[in-house]
Structure formats: C-alpha cells, structure tokens
Amino acid sequence: MAGSRQQTASARRDDDRRGGTRRANARAAASRRRKKRSRLRLTLAITVSLLVLAASGAGWVYFKLSGNIETFDADGLSDNRPESTAKGQNVLVIGSDARTSGNSALGGGSKDDVGRSDTAFLLHVYADGKHAVAVSVPRDTLLDIPPCKLPDGSWTEEQKNAMFNAAFSVGQTTKGNPACTQNTIEKLTGLRVDHTIVVDFKGFAKMTEVVGGVEVCLPNDLYQRDLNPNRATRGDLIFKQGIQKLSGAKALDYVRIRHGIGDGSDIGRIKRQQAFVGSLIKQVKSDGLTPTKLLPLATAATESMTVDAELGTADKLISFMMGLKSIDLHNTKFITIPWRYQGARVAIVEPDATQLWAALKADRTVDGTDASGKSKGKKSKETAEPSPSATTSEAVSGEGIAVAVYNGTTVNGLAARGGRVLMDHGFTLTGTATAATQDYGATVIEYGPGEDAKARTTARLFPGAKLQQATAPGINVILGTTFANDPTAGPVAASPDSSEEASVPSAVADDARSADDDPCSNLSYG
Structure with missing residues (x-):
C-alpha cells in the first residue's frame, strides 16, 4: 500500500x-x-x-x-471655332513682353505698360506622337483680328488688315489678351487650338537657368547698341562670335536681339529664336524626360506662365509635357508661315498658307510623311480614287450649305446661271454679284475657317474649280471662263480624303529647321 x-x-x-x-x-x-x-x-x-x-x-x-499656374478666361474664346479634327494637337505658344510681376527688370519699360506678344508659334503635335512642327507667325503679319472680349465684358468689332501682335493687346491690359490671340490664330488657320500657353520674360529666363544654359551660336560680335538701337555709342561687347551657352537675362537678350545680325528684321530674329528653342529642347532631352527632371523645369515655368483652363492643373501640365517624350529631335521641325514683305510689314502668301494648314490638319509632316497614326496601304489601280476632274452620276446635295456667287468673267448673266446650278442641288443661294475683277480663268471656291468640307462639296458642281481658304466665314463661288465655256458640265467625283493630297508647300519645307540641326546653320534672313 x-x-x-x-x-x-x-x-x-x-x-x-x-x-x-x-x-x-x-x-x-x-x-x-x-x-x-x-x-x-x-x-x-x-x-x-x-x-x-x-x-x-x-x-x-x-x-x-x-x-x-495662372489661367485665362475661356469666356473670351470665340463661339465660332473650327471643329476639332480628333487627330493631332495644336498648341499656341506666346512669348509675352508684359512688364508685370518683376518682368520690367528684365525687359525694361514701365510695369504698367500694355502687354504685347513678342513672339508666337503654333505647335502641331502629330497624331502618331512621334512628330511635331512649330509654325512661327511674325508679329508684324497683316491679317484680320476677329471680335474679341474686352475687360468690361463687351466685344470688339473685327479689325481688318491689322498687325498680328495687336491681338494680344486688345483691351489694353498689362497682362495681355491670350484668348484674342487664340481666336486670331483659329480664324487664320481654320485649325482648332487645343491649348494656349503664355510665357513671360521671367519664366523664360528661369527655365534657361534650370537646364544649366542653352547652346547658341552668334555669327558675329554684338554690342549694347545692337540690343538698344537708341544708344548714342556702340557700348560694351555683350556677345562674342561663335558657340556659347546662355542662361537667364543673357539668354533673354539673345532671343530678343534684332539689330546687328543679318538685315535686322523680325524674320531673322525668328530664325534665331527657332534655333534657340531647338537647343532648349535638346538640352531638356539630354537631361532625361523623367518626372524628377521635369519637376524643377515645371516649377520654373509655372511661376511665370498663363494657360487655358483645360491645362490649368499640375497633373495635366506634366502629363502634356511627358506626352512629348517620344518625339525625337530630328522629327521636331521649325518653319515660318509663308510670307512676303508688304512695305515694312509682313503679308501672308496664298495659296501656300492654305496648303500648309491643310497639311497640318491632315497630319502630313514637312517631308510629306503621313503621321496620322493610321495604317494605310497603297491603293491599287483597280481601287484608286477617281480623278477629281472626272464627271459622275453620283448626286451632290447642298443641304445646309449657303453660297454667294460672283461673276469673275465678262460674260453677262453668268452669276445667275451658276446660282441656278447650285439651287438645283439644294444649296441656299445668298446672293449674286460681279467679282472685283473679271479675269478669272478657273472657278475659285473661297471658304472660311472650318468650312473646307462644304467647299469641297460645292466644288464638285464646277469642274476644275480651285479651293482657296479665306479669313472671313462663308462660301463664295467666283465663276471663271471654264464655267462660262461649259456651264452644263456634270458634277465631278468626290475628292479623295484631303489627307491623301495635302502637303507642306516646298518653299516652306525647304526652309525648315530640325531641333538637331547645327546651332550655327541658317541663323539669319538677309
């Protein structure tokens, strides 16, 4: 137990x-x-x-x-804007000489002076995202400025044959009128401007400092009097001949200088500005297009930038900048609107200008490449479009198209005869009259911004007719001897897609500059 x-x-x-x-x-x-x-x-x-x-x-x-980021009032944009092509983007870039917010220290003059556009170009970013072209518009270009909104809410009358940079000064404000300049470009080109960016002296100078300077080339030595012709003496040497890097106020002086190089014209200055912007793009790309690298540049830019409301937030602005990263330097081109001197001013050369706008609308590059982003095979002979001069039994409908008819010949009653042809096909006839001159050979179809499709339909009733874009809205038919000799000719076949025909005029293309060009090449006009 x-x-x-x-x-x-x-x-x-x-x-x-x-x-x-x-x-x-x-x-x-x-x-x-x-x-x-x-x-x-x-x-x-x-x-x-x-x-x-x-x-x-x-x-x-x-x-x-x-x-x-400061934005401008979209209420100042025209109600009669061109339709969007839904292809490439068009961005209007304006260099403002406004003296507000410390800019007078860089540009001189009174801080209360009226803001003006010192330079401007329309940047077309092609739909394929791999090409871009900047079209410079000289500030002395004579054109029509459409009605623009004033600070008190009223609208101006259209200004005929005015200087281009006067559009930015409409309203006489210190900050200028970007909406009026955008309206003017849209009326001139028939292209819808997707975004507008205004950069002032201070922002420009700061951006060049952030990238560590921009490489430029001077064809000869320049002195203080070249920057300020009112000086009694030559002054000090400010730029030596040859290649050098400039930033800040010195870079601003370079792009603004006009005298002492070439013929001292604004056209010559535009060439140097194009070379400068090309070098700036080259410098930014060499630094790397990453958000980290772009942030200091964006900060510098936004401190002195005014944009349209749709581009007025940081994410949209940076997204837009990042969208340009696939465009290489060689495919970034700079051209100037087709021009000629008219006294001391610049006149637009037609039909070259109209041909240029049509090429941009069709996303045709300077060298004729289709950059619309669409894959298009070559048409065989069996499937090729018919000749525009060939008659066809296909009906032409003028519903919704209003047309005025002018007699451009000495044949009596021709305008009335042309009007009857149009009304027989459903067009609305707004009037008939005698043209300013009676020496027209081919019939001319004049059309306003955004009315090219209606103009092509109208032209089908007049074999051999030529299309010509005008600055005023509406469609005018100016009858020539081709119609007088054969007024009963049938309608022609529909034109092929304009993108198949459009091309940049050779005179413009031959003078184009690429962002990777030698900084010393083609710097001056005259």
Missing part, C-alpha cells in the same frame, strides 16, 4: 511538472505572439507614416505647382 501511494504521488508531481511546462510554453508563445503583433503594428505604423509623408510631399508639390 505504501509503495502504491508513493507511485501515485510521484505521478502527480510528474503531471504538475508537465502542466507547468505546458503553461510556461503557452505563456512564452503568447508573449512571442504579443511581441510579433507589436512589431507588426510598429512596422505598419512606420509604413503608414512613410506613405502619409510621401503623399503629403507629393500633395505639397502638386498644390505648389497648381498654385503657380
């Missing part, structure tokens, strides 16, 4: 020890779990804190950039 009790007591002690061990193990495991949860909570807390800090930092950058 005694032995049995001893065995039982020993078993209990073993059970107690095993129970104690289990409890100890359980407590240890619980402790480890608590420590693990604690470490996990700490890790999560640190991670969340870092994410919050990162988000706060990104938010700070976003709001800082967005806070820098």
Whole structure:
C-alpha cells in the first residue's frame, strides 16, 4: 500500500511538472505572439507614416505647382471655332513682353505698360506622337483680328488688315489678351487650338537657368547698341562670335536681339529664336524626360506662365509635357508661315498658307510623311480614287450649305446661271454679284475657317474649280471662263480624303529647321 501511494504521488508531481511546462510554453508563445503583433503594428505604423509623408510631399508639390499656374478666361474664346479634327494637337505658344510681376527688370519699360506678344508659334503635335512642327507667325503679319472680349465684358468689332501682335493687346491690359490671340490664330488657320500657353520674360529666363544654359551660336560680335538701337555709342561687347551657352537675362537678350545680325528684321530674329528653342529642347532631352527632371523645369515655368483652363492643373501640365517624350529631335521641325514683305510689314502668301494648314490638319509632316497614326496601304489601280476632274452620276446635295456667287468673267448673266446650278442641288443661294475683277480663268471656291468640307462639296458642281481658304466665314463661288465655256458640265467625283493630297508647300519645307540641326546653320534672313 505504501509503495502504491508513493507511485501515485510521484505521478502527480510528474503531471504538475508537465502542466507547468505546458503553461510556461503557452505563456512564452503568447508573449512571442504579443511581441510579433507589436512589431507588426510598429512596422505598419512606420509604413503608414512613410506613405502619409510621401503623399503629403507629393500633395505639397502638386498644390505648389497648381498654385503657380495662372489661367485665362475661356469666356473670351470665340463661339465660332473650327471643329476639332480628333487627330493631332495644336498648341499656341506666346512669348509675352508684359512688364508685370518683376518682368520690367528684365525687359525694361514701365510695369504698367500694355502687354504685347513678342513672339508666337503654333505647335502641331502629330497624331502618331512621334512628330511635331512649330509654325512661327511674325508679329508684324497683316491679317484680320476677329471680335474679341474686352475687360468690361463687351466685344470688339473685327479689325481688318491689322498687325498680328495687336491681338494680344486688345483691351489694353498689362497682362495681355491670350484668348484674342487664340481666336486670331483659329480664324487664320481654320485649325482648332487645343491649348494656349503664355510665357513671360521671367519664366523664360528661369527655365534657361534650370537646364544649366542653352547652346547658341552668334555669327558675329554684338554690342549694347545692337540690343538698344537708341544708344548714342556702340557700348560694351555683350556677345562674342561663335558657340556659347546662355542662361537667364543673357539668354533673354539673345532671343530678343534684332539689330546687328543679318538685315535686322523680325524674320531673322525668328530664325534665331527657332534655333534657340531647338537647343532648349535638346538640352531638356539630354537631361532625361523623367518626372524628377521635369519637376524643377515645371516649377520654373509655372511661376511665370498663363494657360487655358483645360491645362490649368499640375497633373495635366506634366502629363502634356511627358506626352512629348517620344518625339525625337530630328522629327521636331521649325518653319515660318509663308510670307512676303508688304512695305515694312509682313503679308501672308496664298495659296501656300492654305496648303500648309491643310497639311497640318491632315497630319502630313514637312517631308510629306503621313503621321496620322493610321495604317494605310497603297491603293491599287483597280481601287484608286477617281480623278477629281472626272464627271459622275453620283448626286451632290447642298443641304445646309449657303453660297454667294460672283461673276469673275465678262460674260453677262453668268452669276445667275451658276446660282441656278447650285439651287438645283439644294444649296441656299445668298446672293449674286460681279467679282472685283473679271479675269478669272478657273472657278475659285473661297471658304472660311472650318468650312473646307462644304467647299469641297460645292466644288464638285464646277469642274476644275480651285479651293482657296479665306479669313472671313462663308462660301463664295467666283465663276471663271471654264464655267462660262461649259456651264452644263456634270458634277465631278468626290475628292479623295484631303489627307491623301495635302502637303507642306516646298518653299516652306525647304526652309525648315530640325531641333538637331547645327546651332550655327541658317541663323539669319538677309
């Protein structure tokens, strides 16, 4: 019995020890779990804190950039705008000489002076995202400025044969009128401007500093009087002949200088400005088009930039800039609107200008490449479009198209005869009259911005007719001797897609500059 009790007591002690061990193990495991949860909570807390800090930092950058961006009132844009082609983008870039916000220290003059456009170009980014062309418009170009909104909310009358840079000064405000300049470009080109960007002296100078300077080439030495012709003496040497890097105020002086190089014209200055912008793009691309690299540039730009409302936030602006990264330097071209001197001013050369706008609308590059982004195979002889001069039984409908008819010959009653042809096909005849001159050989179809499709339909009733874009809205048919000799000719076949025919005029293409060109080449006119 005694032995049995001893065995039982020993078993209990073993059970107690095993129970104690289990409890100890359980407590240890619980402790480890608590420590693990604690470490996990700490890790999560640190991670969340870092994410919050990162988000706060990104938010700070976003709001800082967005806070820098100033927008102009979209209410100042015309109600009669060209339709969007839904292909490439058109961006109007204006260099403003406004003296506000510290710009007078760089550009001279009074801070209360009226803002003017010192330079301007229309940047067409092709639909394929791999090509771009900047078309410079000289500030002295004579054209029509459409009605524009004034600060008091009223609208001006159309200005005929005015200088292009006068559009930016409509309203006589210190900051200028970007909407009026955009209206003028849209009326001139028949192209819808998707975005407008205005950069002032200070923003331009700052951007050149951020990229570490821009490489330029001077064909000869330049002195203070070349920058300010009113000086009595030549002054100090400001630029030496040859290649050099410029930034800040010096870069601004370079792009503004006009005298002392070539013929001292604005056309020559435009060539140097095109070379400068090409070098600036080259410098930015060499630094790398990444958000990190673009952020300082965007910060500098937005501090002195005015844009349209649709481009007025940091994400949209940076997204737009990043969208240009696939365009290589050679495919970034610079050209000038077809021009000729008219006294001391610049006149637009037609039909070259109309041909240029048609090429941009069709996404045809300077060298004739189809950059619409669409894959198009060559047409076989069996499937080729019919000749535009061939007659066809296909019906022509003029529904919704209003036309005025003018007699451009000495044949009596020709305008009335042409009007009857149009009305027989459903066109609305707004009037008939005698043209300013009676020496027209071919019939001419004049059409306003955005009315090219209606003009092509109208032209089908007049074999051999030529299309010519005008600045005023509406469609005018000026009948020539081709119609007088054969007024009963049937309608011609529909024209092929304009993108198949459009091309940049050779005179413009031959004078084009690429962003990768030698900085010393083709710097001056005259």
